[in-house]
Amino acid sequence: MNNLKGKVILLVNATSPNKVFILKKIKSLGVKIVCLDRSIRDFAKPYVDEWLVADLNNYSKCFAVVEDFVRKGNKIDGVLTFWEECVVLVSKLAENYHLPGIPSKVSKIVKNKYLFRLDCFKKNIPAPASRLLVNKRDLDFVKKNFIFPIIVKPVYGASSAFVIKIERVEELEKGYNYVKKNVHSFVLAPEWESLEIVAEEYITGKEVDIDVLVQNSEIKYLVINDNKKTKEPFFVELGQWSPSVLPNKALEVLHKMALESLAKLGVSNGCVHFEAKYGRNGAVPIEINLRMGGGHVYLFSKNVWGVDLVENAVKIALGVSVKINKPNKPYKYLVGGQLLPRKTGVITEIKIDKSLEKKPYFVSMYFEKKVGDTFLCPPEGYDGSVGRLLVESGKSIKHAKKLLVEGSKLIKFKVKSL
Numbered sequence: 386m387n388n389l390k391g392k393v394i395l396l397v398n399a400t401s402p403n404k405v406f407i408l409k410k411i412k413s414l415g416v417k418i419v420c421l422d423r424s425i426r427d428f429a430k431p432y433v434d435e436w437l438v439a440d441l442n443n444y445s446k447c448f449a450v451v452e453d454f455v456r457k458g459n460k461i462d463g464v465l466t467f468w469e470e471c472v473v474l475v476s477k478l479a480e481n482y483h484l485p486g487i488p489s490k491v492s493k494i495v496k497n498k499y500l501f502r503l504d505c506f507k508k509n510i511p512a513p514a515s516r517l518l519v520n521k522r523d524l525d526f527v528k529k530n531f532i533f534p535i536i537v538k539p540v541y542g543a544s545s546a547f548v549i550k551i552e553r554v555e556e557l558e559k560g561y562n563y564v565k566k567n568v569h570s571f572v573l574a575p576e577w578e579s580l581e582i583v584a585e586e587y588i589t590g591k592e593v594d595i596d597v598l599v600q601n602s603e604i605k606y607l608v609i610n611d612n613k614k615t616k617e618p619f620f621v622e623l624g625q626w627s628p629s630v631l632p633n634k635a636l637e638v639l640h641k642m643a644l645e646s647l648a649k650l651g652v653s654n655g656c657v658h659f660e661a662k663y664g665r666n667g668a669v670p671i672e673i674n675l676r677m678g679g680g681h682v683y684l685f686s687k688n689v690w691g692v693d694l695v696e697n698a699v700k701i702a703l704g705v706s707v708k709i710n711k712p713n714k715p716y717k718y719l720v721g722g723q724l725l726p727r728k729t730g731v732i733t734e735i736k737i738d739k740s741l742e743k744k745p746y747f748v749s750m751y752f753e754k755k756v757g758d759t760f761l762c763p764p765e766g767y768d769g770s771v772g773r774l775l776v777e778s779g780k781s782i783k784h785a786k787k788l789l790v791e792g793s794k795l796i797k798f799k800v801k802s803l
Contacts (some may be wrong), residue, residue, distance in 0.1 A: 389414045390414075393462045455803075463702035470577065476488060476489035492675050499583040524558060557703065563789055593610060609640070611631065628781065681773065727800075727801075753773075
């Protein structure tokens with residue numbers, strides 16, 4: 386029996402063309418999609434039943450168009466987003482219409498990387514020293530009181546853009562000025578509440594992602610995936626794999642930290658993407674995204690554990706009970722990699738061997754750039770990746786990594802320097 390058929394979900398932000406699978410999945414559940422976005426998006430038209438158009442940064446206008454929709458006799462059974470910049474708006478809408486969600490006071494704190502650290506300290510959640518950088522007095526405070534290396538990053542950042550590691554005290558002002566001067570150029574910066582910058586002590590250890598489904602403060606599902614070590618001082622993603630290959634003791638510590646953190650913070654309903662590190666100081670959260678993770682996250686859960694994060698995020702938003710029977714062992718081992726140029730330039734060629742998609746290990750591939758596009762590498766800018774490739778193995782992560790190397794050789798691209 387389909388207990389979702391006929392339900393109406395208010396989807397805030399249609400996301401992007403490479404995430405159209407989200408809309409397809411929601412539609413396949415028999416759910417009516419009412420999409421609130423800045424404009425009607427062509428790629429989403431086949432799946433959206435009705436559009437509500439407003440500036441997503443203007444909460445008053447958003448509330449007005451939604452209220453007008455409801456006043457005309459239309460119903461909304463749940464509100465949901467898969468877009469990081471919209472999590473606070475979604476919380477406010479859920480509160481206003483008494484729908485399942487995360488309290489807006491919680492989402493506002495968690496979304497702000499500085500306030501998040503302060504809240505962690507107050508609630509005895511592991512956290513590095515942190516300081517908002519507004520003027521020279523703040524820089525001097527960090528120089529005198531922080532243990533270097535440190536991280537300097539935007540308070541409302543995304544995709545690790547303009548996150549840099551500062552090794553020595555004498556490099557702080559140069560690093561801070563670099564971020565301050567350039568952060569506005571990031572594609573998502575216009576959607577941020579501010580361009581403030583925060584400094585925090587560097588967390589050592591292995592970086593992981595933790596994906597969680599929580600309903601009525603009960604954890605229904607939690608998995609841990611590993612991230613490939615980035616090339617510091619920048620933190621551009623290089624690759625991930627699922628499931629984690631960390632020792633059981635580390636996984637237990639990370640699991641406990643995630644459970645306690647979400648409970649103490651008051652994250653009660655939703656699909657959550659948790660970034661953390663595990664090292665000599667135990668498990669420490671880096672940040673918490675109050676929506677499903679991007680990149681390969683959806684297929685990691687779907688193919689490795691048989692759990693559909695989109696479907697369950699919709700259920701939680703609609704107040705439909707989530708029941709998950711996670712297997713004791715993974716069905717598959719998945720490894721994903723980013724296709725990254727070594728230099729800033731214009732993409733002049735992308736060639737994909739026709740045999741790639743026929744390989745037994747091939748799972749998915751998509752491109753974020755096309756021939757003719759400019760690609761900016763740090764420090765010139767942050768364009769993420771040219772594309773992503775995901776492969777699977779029935780044997781092990783080690784085997785899947787070898788298959789990723791093999792598959793990557795079947796993709797060629799050229800970049801001409803600017």
